[in-house]
Amino acid sequence: MHITRFLHSGLMPALLGRGLLATAASDPCVQVAGLQFVDSADAIACQKSFPFNETLRQNVLSVISRVFDFYTFEDFYLNSPPPFQESTTNIRAEITRINSTHYATDYDFNRDLWDFTTQLNDGHTRWLPNCYNSYENILPAPVVILDKGIFIAPDSVELLNQLGSGFTAFFAAKKFNWQRLAGAKVLTIDGLPASAYIDNIARTVSGNYLDHNVRVNSVVSSYRIANTDFSQRVGDLAGQLFLTQTSLKFSLIPVSSTTPEFVDVPFVADFIGKAFTDGPSYWTNNCAANDQTNGVDLRSRISRVSRSRPRLTRAVLMDPAGQPKTAVDLPGPFLPTLSPTNGSTGVIKSFILPGNKTGVMFVGSFEGDFNQFPLDVGAAVKQFKASGVTNLLIDVTNNGGGYVCLGLFLHQFLAGTQAGFPGFQTTSRANPLAQKIVKAGIQQGHGISISIYAPDNWQFLNGTQMPLDFDYNDPSVPFIINGRNDPTSQRFEDMCPIPSVAIPTVPPFDLNKVAIIGNGNCASTCAIFTTVMFERHQTKIAVFGGNSSQSIQFKGTAGNQVIEWVELDTEIKTAGLKNDPLAPPDLLVNGDMRHNWRSAYSSFDESVPIAYVSEQPQYRFPYTAATYNNPQNLWLFAEKQIFG
Ligand SMILES: *[C@@H]1O[C@H](CO)[C@@H](O)[C@H](O)[C@H]1NC(C)=O
Ligand SMILES: *[C@@H]1O[C@H](CO)[C@@H](O)[C@H](O)[C@H]1NC(C)=O
Ligand SMILES: *[C@@H]1O[C@H](CO)[C@@H](O)[C@H](O)[C@H]1NC(C)=O
Ligand SMILES: *[C@@H]1O[C@H](CO)[C@@H](O)[C@H](O)[C@H]1NC(C)=O
Ligand SMILES: *[C@@H]1O[C@H](CO)[C@@H](O)[C@H](O)[C@H]1NC(C)=O
Ligand SMILES: *[C@@H]1O[C@H](CO)[C@@H](O)[C@H](O)[C@H]1NC(C)=O
Secondary structure, eight states, rough: OOHHHHHHHHHHHHHTTTOOOTTTTTOHHHHTTOOEEEEEHHHHHHHTTSBBOOHHHHHHHHHHHHHHHHHHGGGGGGGOOTTTTGGGHHHHHHHHHHHHOOOHHHHHHHHHHHHHTTTEEEOTSSEEGGGGEEEEEOOOEEEEEEETTTEETTTHHHHHHHHHHHHHHHHTTTTTOOOEEEEEEEEEETTHHHHHHHHHHHHIIIIIIHHHHHHHHHHHHHHEEEETEEEEEEOOOTEESSOOOOEEEEEEEOOSSSSSSEEEEEEEEEEEEOOOOOHHEEEEEIIIIIISOOOOGGGGGGGOOSSSSSSOEEEEEEOOOOOOOSSSBBGGGGSSSSOSSSSSSSSSEEEOOOOOOOEEEOOOBBSTTTHHHHHHHHHHHHHHHTOOOOOOEOOOTTTOOEHHHHHHHHHHHHHHHHHSSSSOEEBBBOOOHHHHHHHHHHHHHOOOTSSOOOGGEEEEESSBOOTOOOOOOOSSSEEEEEEEEEEOOOEEEOOOOOOSSOOOOSSSOOOEEEEEEEOOOOTTTTHHHHHHHHHHOOEEEEEEOOOTTOOOOOOOOSSSSEOHHHHHHHHHHTTTOTSSTTTTOOOOEEEEEEEEEEEEESOOOTBBBBBGGGOOOOOOEEOTTTTTHHHHHHHHHHHHHHOO
């Protein structure tokens, strides 16, 4: 299979009879074309073969800079409050620096942008260039932090064998025995004590979460639900989307030994982009803008847009690092052995623990089928009640978020209709272009089917839907952070569709008998859900893992709504404002500059976004060899610890 692919890629340019014949010598992309698993150094050579281009820099920086005009948290970065100091960044100064730095290649320019936006530690706000996210760098040595120390994940053979024969053949050809490293005790990595190296990755590579220790948990391997299947992240140390490293030096003690030894572990680059045959086709297929890159003027497509269906707001993490795109399931031996209850075919998996006292709802995300999610919650709770369950354990490990209204729904279902509005007060930024978008939309009668900015997408704080002509950005409201005033919209709430299952009037379980467990990698809608449970009901929360001698937050990315570049550009075009001097240009490259567009304010202090309120769990537990990859073992442990 590899030989076929290699010949194919080698012969293609000649067969096509191009004027410029690419050869392996002059075009490093030819050498890796058509191959799934390649030396990271060879893949990097291909990615570095595109020279720096000033036109592209100006284009990309204009888009990024004008997207930041909409970023709710910009001013917090000037001096991020404790315990989030590590994220302090002067965003505008960074853009100016990158605008005047000399770069040899387009890769170098994009890497600088990648590092800058990654280190904002807000998974809602980052530059994702497809050109340099076309490989995933995989180290066959994922790491875990357990109660007894730092180890190569004991299940790494079962885990990584799932990547298939191409993966194992790659290392066999190098005569590198990665299998024998499984379970080894790790002493140092890259010359640093293992914990210091993990901290370094948390600081510079992981991104996504404001809290450092939440990022420590994202560096290491852990169980999760990916789409609707039990899965295991390899972690950010062993799975990276922007290729930079080619190998990593460990000192470790293998399971079969008592003597420390040094091992230089090679990375392998796993291709996840669009197929190519040489440098020019790599660029065309992976790097150049295509018809999906930029937004569209929905006014010209109105017949194709359902007029009745609102655009559902989302707050979800793109987990760009840390898990091979190639699906890696949780290895069979570690799957729950209990039978799932009704309502377990989607993103939620529910179980009744032996003894019928505790029901577990593993809520993998708030994505998937918008109407099925409430039905699944209803079905699981019905079965819990029928079996006499009195304790509810909600596992949100590695829940990356999803539909905002599903997070609010889950809270409302557990708290009953008596709890009132189930979410938070929110705002977006009322910058001059945002004000023009709302005004232009009102003039043209735009509603929720065509625009996120449309007033009827939101409700006033008294629960009444805004009328189509209510300009919530005029007057704007001053918002002064770190001495800078960037006004916001007036406050409003999410307006959610009526759920597909009836909300109970009273809580189905005593709210004191509801507990949430996870690893802090609880992003976006998950953060909204856990925070509202904690703030309104003092729900008990347990966080596993991290560095047990440092504090940890129970929530990760806590913005209320993310908007992708293509969505923001669609808003601008649909308002008829693409020619406005404040509007960003179309992107010339294939990438996404997403941003946190809306923030939610804490009910403890309604002047502070929940993202910047330090909220720590009542319980902390280390992972053990029996729980880091075994959800059922972890639930049994949590049941005993939390419910006695
Ligand atoms: C730089 O990129 C622009 C836009 O894609 C392109 O038109 C131009 O030819 C490139 N410049 C060079 C020197 O390759
Ligand atoms: C970058 O610098 C150039 C020259 O100083 C300036 O014209 C341009 O507007 C700057 N671009 C951005 C995005 O700030
Ligand atoms: C945990 O944090 C402490 C204090 O910052 C540090 O000394 C230690 O090395 C860290 N341990 C691990 C396992 O990360
Ligand atoms: C738990 O509930 C199931 C189904 O209702 C029942 O068959 C079983 O006997 C119960 N077990 C205990 C320990 O109560
Ligand atoms: C589970 O679902 C089936 C099919 O809808 C239904 O017949 C059964 O009563 C449900 N069981 C419980 C305990 O709710
Ligand atoms: C809700 O608040 C809005 C804005 O303040 C107001 O116009 C509206 O009349 C109120 N509706 C109700 C039912 O109180």
